[in-house]
Amino acid sequence: MDRISALRNVEEALADFEDGDASLGDVEDRVLGVLRTYATEFDEAGVTAYRATGDPVVEGTVVVAPDAETARERVAARVDGRVPEFEVAEVV
Known part of the structure; x- marks a missing residue:
């Protein structure tokens, strides 16, 4: 899916929400589905989406990076001063 x-x-x-055809929960589910898809x-050239797993502080965090090492750095940067133990893997 492109941007x-x-x-x-x-x-x-x-x-649909504004027209009363969808509830807030419905819209949240749809938007989350769009983001996950x-x-x-x-498929941007040179970058990939990576998901963190491990420490609950970063579990499920998804970042876009050119490689796994940069992805780890970007996930770690989101945690103020704490270095959690986690792994990153390409989102498939």
Whole structure:
């Protein structure tokens, strides 16, 4: 899914909410689905989406990076002063 398609899907979900055709929970689920699809189909040249697993502080965090080492650095940077034990793997 490209960025324009993702934005269009989010916009449609918001429009349904505004029209009363979808509840907030429905919209949250749809937007989360769009984001997950976008992350798993991310195809920018030279970068990949990586998901952290391990320490609960970073569990499930997804970052975009050119390699696993940079992804680890980006996940670790999101934790103030604490260096949790975790691994990163490409999102598939």
